[in-house]
Amino acid sequence: xxxxxxxxxxxxxxxxxxxxxxxxxxxxxxxxxxxxxxxxxxxxxxxxxxxxxxxxxxxxxxxxxxxxxxxxxxxxxxxxxxxxxxxxxxxxxxxxxxxxxxxxxxxxxxxxxxxxxxxxxxxxxxxxxxxxxxxxxxxxxxxxxxxxxxxxxxxxxxxxxxxxxxxxxxxxxxxxxxxxxxxxxxxxxxxxxxxxxxxxxxxxxxxxxxxxxxxxxxxxxxxxxxxxxxxxxxxxxxxxxxxxxxxxxxxxxxxxxxxxxxxxxxxxxxxxxxxxxxxxxxxxxxxxxxxxxxxxxxxxxxxxxxxxxxxxxxxxxxxxxxxxxxxxxxxxxxxxxxxxxxxxxxxxxxxxxxxx
Ligand SMILES: Cc1cc2nc3c(=O)[nH]c(=O)nc-3n(C[C@H](O)[C@H](O)[C@H](O)COP(=O)(O)OP(=O)(O)OC[C@H]3O[C@@H](n4cnc5c(N)ncnc54)[C@H](O)[C@@H]3O)c2cc1C
Numbered sequence: 001x002x003x004x005x006x007x008x009x010x011x012x013x014x015x016x017x018x019x020x021x022x023x024x025x026x027x028x029x030x031x032x033x034x035x036x037x038x039x040x041x042x043x044x045x046x047x048x049x050x051x052x053x054x055x056x057x058x059x060x061x062x063x064x065x066x067x068x069x070x071x072x073x074x075x076x077x078x079x080x081x082x083x084x085x086x087x088x089x090x091x092x093x094x095x096x097x098x099x100x101x102x103x104x105x106x107x108x109x110x111x112x113x114x115x116x117x118x119x120x121x122x123x124x125x126x127x128x129x130x131x132x133x134x135x136x137x138x139x140x141x142x143x144x145x146x147x148x149x150x151x152x153x154x155x156x157x158x159x160x161x162x163x164x165x166x167x168x169x170x171x172x173x174x175x176x177x178x179x180x181x182x183x184x185x186x187x188x189x190x191x192x193x194x195x196x197x198x199x200x201x202x203x204x205x206x207x208x209x210x211x212x213x214x215x216x217x218x219x220x221x222x223x224x225x226x227x228x229x230x231x232x233x234x235x236x237x238x239x240x241x242x243x244x245x246x247x248x249x250x251x252x253x254x255x256x257x258x259x260x261x262x263x264x265x266x267x268x269x270x271x272x273x274x275x276x277x278x279x280x281x282x283x284x285x286x287x288x289x290x291x292x293x294x295x296x297x298x299x300x301x302x303x304x305x306x307x308x309x310x311x312x313x314x315x316x317x318x319x320x321x322x323x324x325x326x327x328x329x330x331x332x333x334x335x336x337x338x339x340x341x342x343x344x345x346x347x348x349x350x351x352x353x354x355x356x
Contacts (some may be wrong), residue, residue, distance in 0.1 A: 008033070015108055015110065015251055016109070017107050018107070019037040020035060020103065020106045022307060023046055026117075027164055030087040031086055032083055032085050033098065035110070035248075048075065049144035049207060050070070051118060052071060052120040052137065053068070054066055054250055054307075055108055055110050056110070060099075068246065069085075069086060070083035071136070072319075074147070077144070085136040085139075087132060087166070116308050117215065118141075119145070125213075125289075126141065127204070128141065128213050129213070129216070130156070130215055134214075134217075134243065139170070141213060142182070151210075152181055154183040155204045157185070158184070159188055162190075173352075178330040200227035221240045224238070242325075246306060247304060250300070250302050258285060259286060259322050260283075260343070262284055263283040265281055265289075266280075268344070268347065268348075269315075270291065270296075270352075271354045273297070273354070274352045286322070286340055288340040291329035300340055301354065308326045308327070311331075311338060312352060315352055317347075319345055319349055321343075341354075
């Protein structure tokens with residue numbers, strides 16, 4: 001096996017331009033935006049339910065900002081259409097820009113789907129806890145599990161009030177279509193208060209053995225995780241998606257970041273897309289940047305430790321993560337690392353993107 005030394009910086013161009021196919025008001029402060037996928041881009045936008053896209057939003061101040069939006073459409077149900085649900089953030093920039101400006105025919109620059117809030121197997125029982133706009137990836141998973149799998153699917157959906165419920169009609173229709181397999185519980189804060197640990201724990205008890213997925217405000221997801229843990233659910237059965245704004249620019253792929261002083265090189269062995277790559281790894285350069293600079297199509301989105309698109313598994317050796325706003329202790333104990341933030345701690349490091 002040869003070790004790749006320095007090669008020209010040639011990151012693969014990943015962004016694509018898609019036209020908005022339609023915009024529909026979902027609630028008074030949220031919209032569903034649809035994108036049609038031209039035949040030539042079907043491969044680029046292949047995805048699994050639960051993933052998100054990253055959109056370049058124009059700005060007079062900064063040129064653009066980048067924001068991630070989960071796909072609410074299911075690749076098994078909604079052929080060749082991608083849909084996102086955008087909820088206005090109070091004083092937010094991009095969400096309000098999209099809600100105010102997105103119109104049919106508008107062209108937007110987009111990074112193809114990525115992310116790990118996904119299911120290895122759709123043919124199991126699922127228990128979902130969604131809060132507010134956290135319903136978007138959950139809706140894609142629900143539709144997919146009901147069509148592809150055969151298990152029971154339950155959704156606890158928390159909202160401030162009845163007017164804030166996104167996809168209310170679509171959820172009601174799914175409940176009508178799958179009365180035996182889909183259970184829907186709306187939790188309205190205006191009528192029932194904030195969900196308590198007792199409520200979540202009893203839902204967990206009632207759906208023992210289910211894979212648990214949660215997406216919503218941080219405190220809500222913490223409650224779900226703690227409740228599941230207290231009812232003896234293994235952390236590997238609990239999945240969470242954190243919604244946060246990116247601060248960096250994932251559309252700028254050309255930058256080979258140097259984090260720290262030049263400190264020699266390590267050797268990286270990387271399993272990616274069924275290939276085994278062995279390459280020199282400058283100790284001050286994140287693993288993702290080294291891979292991209294050598295033309296390897298490693299998965300990523302935010303490049304700032306915020307979105308988990310670049311998660312890989314440590315097989316041998318050790319790495320430091322400069323920033324990590326997404327992996328929890330248990331993920332790290334399981335060997336998960338963010339390639340966009342990983343610097344080598346040992347002379348030889350082996351990671352796999354294929355075996356997560
Ligand atoms: C994996 C993932 C999935 C997500 N999925 C969804 C989803 O399905 N639905 C959803 O609604 N949200 C989703 N989000 C959240 C979404 O990405 C945004 O964080 C959210 O929409 C808030 O962004 P915002 O710009 O409106 O708000 P903020 O980020 O709060 O806006 C304020 C920021 O914008 C900057 N700013 C203000 N004005 C300007 C200007 N003129 N030019 C440039 N910058 C300016 C400010 O400096 C400040 O940093 C997801 C996030 C992630 C990571």
